[in-house]
Amino acid sequence: MRRFAKFAWAVxxxxxxxxxxxxxxxxxxxxxxxxxxxxLCNGTVIPHAAEIATIIEFTHRATTGIAFFSVVAMALWAFRAYRPGPIWRGAMASLVLIVTEALxxxxxxxxxxxxxxxxxxxxIYLSAHLVNTLLMLAAMALTAWWASGHRGIEWSGKxxxxxxxxxxxxxxxxxSGAIAALSDTLFxxxxxxxxxxxxxxxxxPMLMRLRIWHPAIAVAAGLYIAAVAMRLGRGLRLGMAVIALVGLQLAAGVVNLALLAPVWMQLVHLLLAxxxxxxxxxxxxxxxEKPLSDKPAVRPRPMATVPR
Incomplete structure (x- = not known):
């Protein structure tokens, strides 16, 4: 696996x-x-004698900064070595989406x-944040996927x-899960x-009454996703992974509900999601994936050299 691909998976x-x-x-x-x-955090760059809530929030901000610069590095690397092509486009999309994520x-x-x-x-705001987060993860995952030797996407057909x-x-x-999780926290x-x-x-409150829809939506969507994976990806590892994760996620949802959504279970539920x-x-x-006749996605551009 190329160094860029390893870096993209790490990002x-x-x-x-x-x-x-x-x-x-x-x-x-x-x-x-x-x-x-x-x-700033409470008006300072680095908080001192902070409470637990401050430590948790500041740690999130600090790690978000590291994540941002890692995506910047990935985008610059892709710009120099893989432009044009799906790898470069995926890296640029990752950069744009992590900027909107920070904002x-x-x-x-x-x-x-x-x-x-x-x-x-x-x-509403949290829902928009969640959609942006998922799109950002998709862009990063596709960047790493394409950098690992896979071709671009041909969006056509049934x-x-x-x-x-x-x-x-x-x-x-x-x-719906983001709204339910917020309701579990507030109520x-x-x-x-x-x-x-x-x-x-x-x-x-309306927020509390909305969370009841999440289990029904999750079951219906989960069954559809699993059915699609079975139809299109029978025998494929990723198809089996999708089906297995649907089952695990639905089971985790039941456990989360039965345990009254403890923090640790909320994190497990989100990780599986x-x-x-x-x-x-x-x-x-x-x-x-595009047919083999198309130009391979992974072909680094030759780096400029200084003539001697």
Whole structure:
């Protein structure tokens, strides 16, 4: 495997960890750990004698900065060695999306969509943030995939339509899951029965009543995604991975509900969701890969040399 491909996979893995830490910020209500300051933390570059919430939030900001510069390095490398082509386009998309990711993250703080805020604006904003995060992961995963010797995508035929709807379904599940997770954080319940009664009560806040839709959406979308993977990818490792992750994710959702969404289980649930999303994106790229007659995706440009 080429050095660039290894670096691209490492960038994807590190960003996945940063995303999980960001979920910890939300689940632990640490979003106000640095006050309403950004990019500073409570008015300083490095907080001193900080509380746990401040440490969690500051760590997320610091690792986000590292993630950003790793994507910048990946984009510059791709620009020099793989332009034009799918690798370069994937790296550029990753760069654009991590910039918007950082801006959306800053907006959460500056608009005060943190802590105990229960506004509809926070739910909408968080949903947009989630969609951007998934698109960013997709761009990074495709960059690493193409750099590992795979060709670009040819988006045509019935398979592309089936996979396109599977991707849309996964995005919808992600949005509903983000709203459900926010509701679990803001409105913790003492028992499963009390939680279900609150979900169906007309007196409950809208955010709480919305979370009941997530399990139904997840089951329907999961069955569709698994059916597509079975139809198009029978015998393919990525197809089997998608099916297995759908099963694990649905099981994790049941456990998360039964345990009343503890923080650790929320993180496991999110990790499985992200892995399923990445597997689905790469499975789609594998199925829709251009024929061998097309120009290979991985062919580094010769670096300029100084004549002697």
């Amino acid at each position: 994807l893995g590190f960003n996945l960890l940063v995303i999980l830490w960001g979920a910890l910020v939300r689940a632990s209500r640490s979003g106000e750990g640095c006050g309403d300051h950004w990019p 959306l993250g800053a907006g959460l703080v500056l608009f005060r969509y943190t802590g105990a805020d229960v506004s509809a604006g926070r739910a 398979s592309s339509r089936l996979l396109g709807w599977a991707i849309v379904a996964a995005l919808i599940v992600g949005v 913790p319940q003492t028992s499963l029965r009390a939680g279900l009664e609150a979900d169906f009560s007309s007196a409950s 992200d892995l399923l999303w990445i597997a689905l994106v790469l499975f789609s790229a594998d199925i829709l």
